[in-house]
Amino acid sequence: EAGVVQSPRYKIIEKKQPVAFWCNPISGHNTLYWYRQNLGQGPELLIRYENEEAVDDSQLPKDRFSAERLKGVDSTLKIQPAELGDSAVYLCASSPTADTQYFGPGTRLTVL
Amino acid sequence: GNSVTQMEGPVTLSEEAFLTINCTYTATGYPSLFWYVQYPGEGLQLLLKATKADDKGSNKGFEATYRKETTSFHLEKGSVQVSDSAVYFCALSAYTGTASKLTFGTGTRLQVTL
Numbered sequence: 001e002a003g004v005v006q007s008p009r010y011k012i013i014e015k016k017q018p019v020a021f022w023c024n025p026i027s028g029h030n031t032l033y034w035y036r037q038n039l040g041q042g043p044e045l046l047i048r049y050e051n052e053e054a055v056d057d058s059q060l061p062k063d064r065f066s067a068e069r070l071k072g073v074d075s076t077l078k079i080q081p082a083e084l085g086d087s088a089v090y091l092c093a094s095s096p097t098a099d100t101q102y103f104g105p106g107t108r109l110t111v112l
Numbered sequence: 113g114n115s116v117t118q119m120e121g122p123v124t125l126s127e128e129a130f131l132t133i134n135c136t137y138t139a140t141g142y143p144s145l146f147w148y149v150q151y152p153g154e155g156l157q158l159l160l161k162a163t164k165a166d167d168k169g170s171n172k173g174f175e176a177t178y179r180k181e182t183t184s185f186h187l188e189k190g191s192v193q194v195s196d197s198a199v200y201f202c203a204l205s206a207y208t209g210t211a212s213k214l215t216f217g218t219g220t221r222l223q224v225t226l
Contacts, residue, residue, distance in 0.1 A: 004155075033214075042116075042201050042216025043156070056213070091155055101214060103148075103156040 002026065004104035006092050012110045018080035021107045025073070025094030032069060033101060034077050035091040043091050049075065079109075087111045114139045118202050118217035125224050131189040133220045135176075135202035138183065143204040145169075145178050145185040150199045150219070159187075159200070192224045 005024040013019050025032050030051050035043035046065065048056040051072035060067065064083070069075040079086055089108050093101040119134040137145065144163045148156040160169035165180035174189045185202060202217040 042218050045213060100158060105155040
């Protein structure tokens, strides 16, 4: 069974530029999560989707971050404009039930 | 709110040594507890989990027991290998409606040398 797929794996941009990350969850997993992991820290939830509905976006900085999951399958996370402090690893996860989450390899973002 | 506290790393051990990584938690209700492992350049992989008090999760020689009385979920392995070198994250899952919300510790880096 294929795992959670994310692209790109690495992205380097200059500040004030836009950037987008893509995630394809494990087939059949209705719940999708986006996390941000700062260096030396654990992941922190940005947004959770149940199918195409964002049911928890309380930690998403809505002034510059946006996300969508239009057909309830793959998802895109966007930052516009990016700031230096956005440099981090952005992780996508999916789950089939109310419990265990499965993570993708992440996208490492560097903002110069 | 919910929180997870892990021992700070790095933890440096020789191959075949005994490993303990401490993890304690604060949570309302009855969370599930997890250990995830992150190898260099990779995402998080589920290592083991326990869903209720006194449950023992185990995988690849690693074990952890859900201790409600001490709010702990310490990770142990009897004999570590160089390939176990990674960052280990303790996490708890709070059930919110239809899905879980994971709260992670800050991670503990393990370095195993020959």
